[in-house]
Amino acid sequence: MLEQYLDINPEVAAAIAAGKPVVALESTIISHGMPYPQNVETALKVEQIIRDNGAIPATIAILKGRLKVGMTHEEIEYLGKAGLDVIKTSRRDIPFIVAKQVDGATTVASTMILAQMAGIKVFATGGIGGVHRGAQQTFDISADLQELANTDVAVICAGAKSILDIGLTLEYLETQGVPVIGHQTDTLPAFYTRESEFGVDYRLDTAEQIATAMKAKWEMGLKGGVVVANPIPEEYQLDRAMIDEVIINAVAEMDSKGISGKESTPFLLAKVAEKTEGTSLKANIELVFNNAKLAAGIAVEYAK
Template identity: 90%
Template structure:
């Protein structure tokens, strides 16, 4: 039944059938995360980092209504050029994008869904979505969190995006039974910075330890994902006090303009990039590279 919707790239398919390591990658970062051609260059570099660390990359999107698990260079180029004209696609959007034979860039939630359809267990991204600031009034909570509760994929990220309410995000994950692992850290990284004011559930220090926990969880039938929070390398981290103030100002501007829902994250990230004169974008790229490397190492251990 799935075959009528799903296209698995031949290289990815061969790796999965042989039990070799594969790492899923999202496509919203290509379409909405940065301008062309930087977005395409970054996407291809991320794929190369995964190859250099022993795994096969599978960048995921929806193109002309087909669920693509593993994209060609031409397809990544097409998506990068289309940019924000491509629909940002979460769980609820998938059937409509497919039915309209449209193009969709996958978020963390939808990338997890398509990865799971293909049998991929490890996914590298920038930061997960979460509970937005002021959610007590707006109920603005990312679908990423619910997907983590239900879908058996480990998500390697630089923690929760610092534009979010990190405390409430962790509370939500705890309620849903999603473990938050700190890689070589006991505090949750906050995307642009190596730490926040919040701790993680478990500190693990090697890719094998992460892979062993994933194996135990899923072999026992405990469904749902794992958050592997990997701090941005120290040399690329931004100053915490500075970034907190920039985000506070950006949130106030967003509220004044009445921006909400799926438009809020791109707005806030663009504002942060503007206020930090591009240093946040450079940090974003470096943390994605760092997460890709760790994800490949975890995938290699898991496949063993």
């Protein structure tokens, strides 16, 4: 049934069939995360890092209504040039993007769904979505969290995006039974910074330990994903007090302009990039590279 919608790149399909390590990658970071040509350069370098560390990359998107698991360099270039014209696609949007035969860039939630359709268990991204600041009034909670509760994919990230309410995000994940693993850290990294005041559920220091926990979880039929929080490399982290101040001001500006829903994250990230004079973009790129490397290591161990 899925074949009528899903195109798995031949190299990726062969790797999955042979039980080889594969790492899924999202495409919102290409279309909405950074400007062209940096977005394409970053996407291709992330794929190369995964290859260099023993796994096969599978960048995921929807192109002209086809679900693509594993994109060619030409397709990545096309997506990067199209940029914000591509529709940011979460779970609810997938059937409509497919039916209208248009292009969609997959978020964490929709990338997890397509990865699971293809049989991929490991996914590298920048940061997960979560509970937004002020969600007590707005109910603005990312669909990523609900997906983590239901879809059996491990998401390697630099924690929750620092524009979010990290404490409430962790509470939500706990309620949904989603384990948050700290890779070589006891506290949840806050995207641009290596730590926050919030602890992780479990600290595991090696890719092998993480892969073993994933295997045990899913073999016992415990449904849902795993968050693997991997701190940004020390030399690229930003000053926490400065980032906090920038975010508080950006949230206030967003509220005054009435920006909400799926527009809020791109707005806040753009504001942070502007106020930090581009250092946040550099940090964003480096943390994605770091997550790709760890994800490849976990995929290699999981495949064993």
